[in-house]
Amino acid sequence: MAEEIKPGLFEKGGKLYWLHSSIDAFDTFLRVPGTVTFKGAHVRDGIDLKRVMIMVVVALVPAALFGMYNVGLQTSTLYGLGWGFWQMFFYGLLRMLPLFVVSYIVGLAIEFASSQIRGEEVNEGYLVTGFLIPLIVPVDVPLWMLALAVAFSVIFVKEVFGGTGMNIWNPALVARAFLFFSYPSSMSGSSVWVSKTWVSSLKDVDAVSAATPLAIAHDGGVEALSSQYSFMDMFWGFIPGSTGETSVVAILLGGLLLVWTGVASWKIMVSSIAGGLLVGWLGQLAGATTLPCYYQLVMGGFLFGSVFMATDPVTAAQTEVGKWIYGFLVGALAVVVRLWNPGYMEGMMLAILFMNTMAPLIDHCVVSVHTSRRLKNAKA
Amino acid sequence: MSNNLALKKGLNVPLSGEAALEVIKKVSPDIVAVKPTDFKGFLPRLLVKEGDAVLAGSPLMAHKNNPEILLTSPVSGTVESIVRGEKRKLLAVLVKAGSKQEAVDFGTKVPSTDQEVRELLLKSGLWGSLVQRPYGVMAATDSTPKAIFVSSFSTAPLAPNEDFVLGESLQDIQAGVNALSRIAPVHVSIRGEKASSTPFHKLENAVIHEVTGPHPAGNVGVQISHISPIMKGEIVWTVSLLHLAAIGHVINTGKLDLTRKVAITGPAANKTAYVSCLPGTPVSEIATIAPDVRVIGGDALTGENLGKDGYLGFFQNQLTILSEGYEREWFGWAKPFRPKVHSSSWCYFSWLTPGKKYAMDTNLHGGPRAFVETKCFEDVTPMDIFPIYLIKACLAGNIEKMEQFGIYEVLPEDLALCDYVDPSKNEIQDIIQKGIDLMIKEMA
Numbered sequence: 001m002a003e004e005i006k007p008g009l010f011e012k013g014g015k016l017y018w019l020h021s022s023i024d025a026f027d028t029f030l031r032v033p034g035t036v037t038f039k040g041a042h043v044r045d046g047i048d049l050k051r052v053m054i055m056v057v058v059a060l061v062p063a064a065l066f067g068m069y070n071v072g073l074q075t076s077t078l079y080g081l082g083w084g085f086w087q088m089f090f091y092g093l094l095r096m097l098p099l100f101v102v103s104y105i106v107g108l109a110i111e112f113a114s115s116q117i118r119g120e121e122v123n124e125g126y127l128v129t130g131f132l133i134p135l136i137v138p139v140d141v142p143l144w145m146l147a148l149a150v151a152f153s154v155i156f157v158k159e160v161f162g163g164t165g166m167n168i169w170n171p172a173l174v175a176r177a178f179l180f181f182s183y184p185s186s187m188s189g190s191s192v193w194v195s196k197t198w199v200s201s202l203k204d205v206d207a208v209s210a211a212t213p214l215a216i217a218h219d220g221g222v223e224a225l226s227s228q229y230s231f232m233d234m235f236w237g238f239i240p241g242s243t244g245e246t247s248v249v250a251i252l253l254g255g256l257l258l259v260w261t262g263v264a265s266w267k268i269m270v271s272s273i274a275g276g277l278l279v280g281w282l283g284q285l286a287g288a289t290t291l292p293c294y295y296q297l298v299m300g301g302f303l304f305g306s307v308f309m310a311t312d313p314v315t316a317a318q319t320e321v322g323k324w325i326y327g328f329l330v331g332a333l334a335v336v337v338r339l340w341n342p343g344y345m346e347g348m349m350l351a352i353l354f355m356n357t358m359a360p361l362i363d364h365c366v367v368s369v370h371t372s373r374r375l376k377n378a379k380a
Numbered sequence: 381m382s383n384n385l386a387l388k389k390g391l392n393v394p395l396s397g398e399a400a401l402e403v404i405k406k407v408s409p410d411i412v413a414v415k416p417t418d419f420k421g422f423l424p425r426l427l428v429k430e431g432d433a434v435l436a437g438s439p440l441m442a443h444k445n446n447p448e449i450l451l452t453s454p455v456s457g458t459v460e461s462i463v464r465g466e467k468r469k470l471l472a473v474l475v476k477a478g479s480k481q482e483a484v485d486f487g488t489k490v491p492s493t494d495q496e497v498r499e500l501l502l503k504s505g506l507w508g509s510l511v512q513r514p515y516g517v518m519a520a521t522d523s524t525p526k527a528i529f530v531s532s533f534s535t536a537p538l539a540p541n542e543d544f545v546l547g548e549s550l551q552d553i554q555a556g557v558n559a560l561s562r563i564a565p566v567h568v569s570i571r572g573e574k575a576s577s578t579p580f581h582k583l584e585n586a587v588i589h590e591v592t593g594p595h596p597a598g599n600v601g602v603q604i605s606h607i608s609p610i611m612k613g614e615i616v617w618t619v620s621l622l623h624l625a626a627i628g629h630v631i632n633t634g635k636l637d638l639t640r641k642v643a644i645t646g647p648a649a650n651k652t653a654y655v656s657c658l659p660g661t662p663v664s665e666i667a668t669i670a671p672d673v674r675v676i677g678g679d680a681l682t683g684e685n686l687g688k689d690g691y692l693g694f695f696q697n698q699l700t701i702l703s704e705g706y707e708r709e710w711f712g713w714a715k716p717f718r719p720k721v722h723s724s725s726w727c728y729f730s731w732l733t734p735g736k737k738y739a740m741d742t743n744l745h746g747g748p749r750a751f752v753e754t755k756c757f758e759d760v761t762p763m764d765i766f767p768i769y770l771i772k773a774c775l776a777g778n779i780e781k782m783e784q785f786g787i788y789e790v791l792p793e794d795l796a797l798c799d800y801v802d803p804s805k806n807e808i809q810d811i812i813q814k815g816i817d818l819m820i821k822e823m824a
Binding site: 024028030031032033034035036037039040041042043044045046047048049050051052054055121123124125162163164165166260261262263265313314318319320367370371374375 | 537700742744752766769797800805807
């Protein structure tokens with residue numbers, strides 16, 4: 001279809017040439033462009049950004065599927081509805097679909113519009129961002145809020161910097177941060193994490209409190225936590241939380257694919273986990289918490305952040321040494337916020353955003369040290 | 381300074397169409413082109429006009445800023461025509477070969493001093509084979525390099541087999557090494573995997589380095605950066621083994637003979653084998669060329685698009701023939717398997733078939749994007765630099781940063797694989813070349 005209308009109307013000089021970014025986007029989505037190399041290497045690798053981005057989306061699928069099931073599970077358990085497996089899954093699926101639709105429609109519309117304005121091809125980056133955002137917000141978040149957050153982050157975090165590849169902060173996380181600071185009542189507290197909006201029998205039932213393990217542990221320590229959730233519950237993910245973040249197993253499956261394909265840096269993942277463990281252990285020694293350090297990994301968004309958010313190649317450190325430092329500080333800072341902060345129990349989001357800001361500085365130091373060492377060696 | 385160099389990073393591009401080790405014909409072309417554009421930094425001034433008779437070794441052009449530097453005719457005959465392009469830029473001098481081949485006699489006295497070697501190179505027209513780094517330009521006559529580097533092998537896709545091409549010219553190569561070692565110490569790198577079987581390990585008066593590793597281990601620039609990195613103010617020269625043999629031939633026989641075995645390679649080549657011919661031979665006489673193909677002088681990563689009616693360049697001893705990749709594949713990026721497309725990324729499944737060769741075409745396999753993945757550049761650059769920082773410094777035109785990040789050590793060919801692997805399809809070689817051009821302009 002696309003290629004039939006392409007000549008003439010949408011070509012340079014054609015009446016609808018100004019639409020060419022959008023047309024090209026659909027056209028190259030269907031078929032690999034027929035462009036040939038005209039300078040530089042005459043042959044090229046089959047890889048392109050579409051493939052890279054789709055790999056991340058595939059890696060997110062286990063977490064998303066499990067999350068959908070868990071949405072149903074939590075609702076069913078909390079309100080005693082006695083649903084079966086498929087009922088739970090489909091409830092979650094139906095509940096999540098509008099979030100995906102809103103996220104993609106709003107985000108892609110802005111992305112297409114700004115590509116049009118710049119006259120560039122539409123970048124694939126939003127394929128991933130649009131998939132991530134629904135996974136890291138409470139499932140009952142009002143859609144207009146989500147739309148607002150998406151619009152804010154795509155416009156002010158991505159497009160004003162020049163689009164995918166130019167941004168300083170991870171757009172998905174900024175969308176979440178926007179919601180968190182603008183609408184705290186819908187984003188935190190203990191009643192936002194279990195969905196009941198679409199269950200007709202629960203229409204008039206008051207929302208029951210279902211605190212996340214992080215909140216429970218924050219208030220009552222390990223005893224309070226283990227009376228409600230076992231370590232294995234948290235490991236498998238049968239706990240309240242953002243849709244994508246609860247299951248360690250599903251996240252690790254995705255993480256494995258990312259590391260295997262080389263799309264995300266294993267160095268960042270490993271060092272972030274190491275940073276979290278170390279600070280968790282120090283916190284336990286110092287008496288800031290009664291939680292064993294490995295609990296930090298299975299609670300809240302720590303692992304999801306380490307695997308999918310901190311590793312964003314655009315906003316993370318670029319140098320290999322820098323990646324170790326960056327990842328370690330992400331993990332360490334996240335747990336520092338968790339342990340030494342009276343009001344706010346989850347630190348991953350702000351830790352990553354802060355380290356996004358610091359990543360260029362880390363790289364600058366790594367590169368400077370390397371350059372001066374190289375010059376010194378050469379003189380010797 | 382170690383004499384053995386084991387490089388890990390890099391990538392051998394699995395292109396199909398390797399040349400069989402046989403010379404299928406000897407081409408004696410009717411017309412031979414001498415192209416001043418082959419030599420970076422050379423500003424031509426014509427010394428001949430149409431109809432002039434020339435011998436092999438007679439000067440055709442001189443450098444505007446340094447009339448000592450000459451380009452000479454590889455054949456004897458008459459000047460057929462002068463080809464000019466836009467703004468009367470001199471593109472080529474075409475020489476019609478005579479039926480009887482005669483050559484200028486440069487004498488067979490072995491040059492024994494720096495001065496004598498330079499003089500011989502200048503008058504025979506072989507000065508142009510000396511490439512000066514930084515920047516990869518023709519060597520300046522008043523410069524003295526800290527060393528002269530020769531890579532005896534190439535790891536580029538489908539590169540000619542050096543033992544087959546030049547194994548018999550060992551005596552000439554030795555004479556060339558002896559001569560150049562009067563100017564500066566000569567370093568020759570040989571393929572480490574077959575260090576004892578290659579004839580070049582016997583070369584004397586040179587420091588021999590055994591180098592192993594995937595492409596670009598055979599690039600002389602990569603080797604220099606490990607053996608003796610080029611710092612600000614330093615100069616090294618490089619010369620190809622091919623021209624080292626030509627230099628030695630002039631010394632041994634007194635005659636200029638640039639005849640070389642040219643490898644015809646690539647998936648779209650009719651017959652992949654070697655042809656014996658001169659530089660400047662029309663490509664249509666070297667190989668049979670189908671429509672819708674691209675004829676590249678050199679390898680598929682760094683070569684020059686010669687066009688179907690082009691002429692083999694002075695530095696080239698390989699033709700790579702590729703189909704133009706206009707074909708559009710449905711859902712190419714989304715298919716789990718694309719058996720015909722190679723990717724070094726593990727996002728595809730090429731890693732399952734490590735020995736497989738691919739009939740690649742010239743399709744870009746994507747559209748240009750901003751830099752997203754950048755580790756892929758480091759994985760194919762076995763040098764002590766940060767490619768992405770150098771690239772960005774070049775894009776920004778920041779001289780100071782370019783210096784810091786190693787612009788003196790690289791030529792576009794050393795980062796050619798970055799072109800290949802980049803998912804964002806940036807033109808890295810072009811960016812680096814523009815950076816180098818800026819350096820030349822600003823540092824002059």
